[in-house]
Amino acid sequence: MSLTTVEKPSDPDTAGSSVQVQAQQSQQLKRRVPKPAPNAQKKRKPGLSAWISTIVLIALLVIVCFPVYYLVIGSVMKPADLVAYPSVLWPQSGISLSNFGDAFNAIPLLRQYGNSIVTAGIITIAQLLTSVLAAYAFVFLPLKRPRLWFGIFLATMMIPAEATIIPNYLTLADAGLIDTYAAIALPFLATGFGTFLIRQSFLSFPLELRDAAMMDGAGSLRFLFTILLPISKPTLAAVGLYSFMSAWNMYLWPLLVTRSPEMQTVQIGLTQLKSPEAYDPGMIMAGTLLVVAPTLIILIFGQKYIVKGLTAGSIK
Amino acid sequence: MAQRTAFLYLLPGLLIFALFAYWPLIRTFVLSTQGNDIFGAPSGFVGFDHYAKLLNDSAFGQVLVVTAIFTVITVVPTIALSLGIGLMLHARVRAIRFFRSAFALPFAFSVATASVVFSVFFDYGSGVLNGLLSFIGIDRVNWLTDPVLALTSVAITTIWMNLGYNLLIIAAGLGSVPEDVVEAARLDGATGWKLQRSIILPLLSPQIFFLTITGTIHALQSFGQIHILTKGGPDGATTNLVYSIFKQAFAANNSNFGYASAQAVVLLLIVAIITVVQFGLLERKVFYK
Numbered sequence: 183m184s185l186t187t188v189e190k191p192s193d194p195d196t197a198g199s200s201v202q203v204q205a206q207q208s209q210q211l212k213r214r215v216p217k218p219a220p221n222a223q224k225k226r227k228p229g230l231s232a233w234i235s236t237i238v239l240i241a242l243l244v245i246v247c248f249p250v251y252y253l254v255i256g257s258v259m260k261p262a263d264l265v266a267y268p269s270v271l272w273p274q275s276g277i278s279l280s281n282f283g284d285a286f287n288a289i290p291l292l293r294q295y296g297n298s299i300v301t302a303g304i305i306t307i308a309q310l311l312t313s314v315l316a317a318y319a320f321v322f323l324p325l326k327r328p329r330l331w332f333g334i335f336l337a338t339m340m341i342p343a344e345a346t347i348i349p350n351y352l353t354l355a356d357a358g359l360i361d362t363y364a365a366i367a368l369p370f371l372a373t374g375f376g377t378f379l380i381r382q383s384f385l386s387f388p389l390e391l392r393d394a395a396m397m398d399g400a401g402s403l404r405f406l407f408t409i410l411l412p413i414s415k416p417t418l419a420a421v422g423l424y425s426f427m428s429a430w431n432m433y434l435w436p437l438l439v440t441r442s443p444e445m446q447t448v449q450i451g452l453t454q455l456k457s458p459e460a461y462d463p464g465m466i467m468a469g470t471l472l473v474v475a476p477t478l479i480i481l482i483f484g485q486k487y488i489v490k491g492l493t494a495g496s497i498k
Numbered sequence: 499m500a501q502r503t504a505f506l507y508l509l510p511g512l513l514i515f516a517l518f519a520y521w522p523l524i525r526t527f528v529l530s531t532q533g534n535d536i537f538g539a540p541s542g543f544v545g546f547d548h549y550a551k552l553l554n555d556s557a558f559g560q561v562l563v564v565t566a567i568f569t570v571i572t573v574v575p576t577i578a579l580s581l582g583i584g585l586m587l588h589a590r591v592r593a594i595r596f597f598r599s600a601f602a603l604p605f606a607f608s609v610a611t612a613s614v615v616f617s618v619f620f621d622y623g624s625g626v627l628n629g630l631l632s633f634i635g636i637d638r639v640n641w642l643t644d645p646v647l648a649l650t651s652v653a654i655t656t657i658w659m660n661l662g663y664n665l666l667i668i669a670a671g672l673g674s675v676p677e678d679v680v681e682a683a684r685l686d687g688a689t690g691w692k693l694q695r696s697i698i699l700p701l702l703s704p705q706i707f708f709l710t711i712t713g714t715i716h717a718l719q720s721f722g723q724i725h726i727l728t729k730g731g732p733d734g735a736t737t738n739l740v741y742s743i744f745k746q747a748f749a750a751n752n753s754n755f756g757y758a759s760a761q762a763v764v765l766l767l768i769v770a771i772i773t774v775v776q777f778g779l780l781e782r783k784v785f786y787k
Contacts, residue, residue, distance in 0.1 A: 231589070231691070232589065235586040235589055238586065239583065239586050239587070239597060242579075242583060242601075243597065243600055243601065246600070246601055246603070246604065246658070246661060247600055247603060249604075249612075249615055249616070249619065249658065250603050250604070252619070252626055253615050256618070256626075264624060265623070265624035266629070267623075267624070267628075267629055267632060268629050268630075268632040268633055269626045269628075269629025269630060269632070269633075271626075311510070312510045312511040312514065313511065315507040315508070315510060315511070316507060316508050316510075316511045316512075318507055319504045319505070319507035319508050323500070323503070323504035323507060324500050324501055324504055325501065325504040325505065325508075326501045326504075326505070331508055331512075334512070334515065335508075335511060335512075335515070338515050338519045338520075340769065340770065340773050341519050341523055341766070342715070342718075342719050342765060342766070342769050343719075344719045344721065344740045344743065344762075344765065345523075345526060345743075345762040345763075345765045345766045345769070346518075346519065346522035346523060346525075346526055346762070347743070347744075347747070347762075348522075348526065348529060348743075348747050348755050348758055348759055348762060349521070349522035349525035349526055349529065350518055350522050351747075351748075352525075352538075352755075353517070353518075353521075353522070368514075368517075368518065369514075369517075369518035369519075370518075371510075371514045372510070372511040372512075372514035372515055374515075377511065430608070431608035431609065431610075433608070433609050433610050433721065433722035433725075434721045434722065434725075434740075434744070437725070438748060449608055449609075449610040449611070450610070452610055452611065452614055453610060453614060453726055455614070456614060456617060456726075461621075463618045463621065463624060466614060466618050467615065467618060470611050470614050470615050473608075473610075473611055474606055474607055474608075474611045477606040477607070477608065478603075478606040480606075481602065481603075481605055481606045
C-alpha cells in the first residue's frame, strides 16, 4: 500500500531522461559554484531538521492511527477491559470474538451488507453507463449545442444533494418507493463529475484512429465498446471505484428513504448498534470494523485508481 | 438525423438530472413559498413569509453561526495538518511509504463508521478519551454534552475523517512539483523550511485552493457526524444548516417542508456564492504552472 504512484510521471522514459539531464546540469553547476556543495552533502545524511520532522511525524502518526488501533483491539476486548478507568490500551483479561457475534445478532448485518452492495453496485454501473454514453456523444458525435448540454451535466455538481432532499423525498414518497432499493439509488444514477472525467479521457483519443476504425466497418457502438472502452479502462476504473465508495458511504439519503432494518444500508444499520438501553462498546466496535473492512480493502488494493479518480479534479 | 441519434446518448443522464437535480431545484424554491399542514401537504402560497421568519428567528441565526464556526474549525486545521504532514514527508524522511499509507487509513472510514467509533471514544463513563485524560490527571469531560465542547468534538471527528483525503491531494501536488525548480532553489542556497515555505508552498497553491473550496462546500453539507454524535445538541450548539433542514422537515414528524425549503435555498445560495468566488479567483490568485 503506497501513495507513491501519485507522483510517478506517466511516461517513464522521458521522465528518466529528464532526471538524468537535471543531474548532469546540477553537477556542472556544482563544479562551477563550489559554495552550495555542503548543502548537497547534508541532504544525504539526515540532519537535525529531518530528525525533528521524523519525531513530529511519529507523534502525529500515533494520534491519527490511534482510533484505528483502538477500534481493532476494542473489538476483541472483554467488557471489563473496555470500561476500565483509567483506560487499558491492551486486553488485560484475554480476548474474545463474541463481540462480532453480538453485532450480527443485534442488527441484520448480512442483509444490510447485501443492501449496500446491491444499491452501491446499481449506482456504480448506472453512473458508468450514463457517463460513458454522454461523454461519447460529447466527444465523437455531431451534437447540436454541445457546450450547452455539457454545461447542464457539469452544473449538477453545483447543486448540493442536501438542498434538494425535500422534493426528492416527496417525489419518491409519492411514487410509493420509500423503503425500496429504487428509492436509495434513483437520484444517483448519473454523475456530472464522472461524465467530465470520462470525456477528458475520450478527448485524448485521436479522431483519425476513430475514422479509420469506422472505415474498416466498425459501427458507432462497436467502436465504443471494442476500441474506446478497453483503452479507457484506467479512467473507468477510477470513476467506478469513486462512485462505489461514495454510494457505499452515503448517509443522509438512505436514512431518509428507508424505514425497516431489512432495507437499511450498513451505514444506517450500524448506528442502530448504539442503542441507549444496552450500551455495549465492544459490540459497537466489532460491528463498525465489519462495516469498514471492505473500504479498507479497497483502499489497500485499489489505491492507484482511487487516487487517480480523487486527484483528477485538483491537478490541472 | 445524426444529431438526433447523438442526443439519444445524452438522454439517460439528462432524464436523471432533470428528475432528481433540476426539477427538485425549482421545486425547492416553490416549496419555500408554500405553507403546509402538519402532514407536510402544501396549504397555499405564503410569499416570502418563510424568509421573513428566517430573518427574525434567533435559532436560525445560531444555526448560521454554528455552520460558519464549524466550517472554519474543520477546514483550516485539516488543510494545515495535511500540509504540515505532506511537507515533512516530502523532506526525505525515512520510510516515507509506510508513513503515507498509515496516514491514509482514516480515508477508509465513512461518516457513519467514523462517527460511531468516535461516539464510543467520547463516551463519558467508559470512553477511551476520558480514560486517556486520567493518565495525565484530568477529570472526565463531557465531550458531547458540554455546550462549548460539543462542536469541537464533532469537529475533531470530522478533521480525523477528512485528513486522509486532504493528504492524498497534497501528496499528488507535491509529486507534480517540478524537480528542476527545487534543485535550482537548493543551488541558490535555499534549504529546509526556507525552501518549503518560499518555493514548494507557492507551487502547491492549486491544491490548497482546491481543498479550501471543496472542503468548505463539503463542511457546509455536514450531517452524518452531527446526527450520530450529538443530534444537533446540546440546545442547538451543534445544529448546522443541513441538520436544521433535516430537523424542520423530517425529525419527529415535523414536516415543516416550507420552512425547511427556505433554509435549503439559503444553503443553495451560499454554495453558489462560493462556487462563483472560486471561478473568479481561480484565474488570478492561484499559481498554475
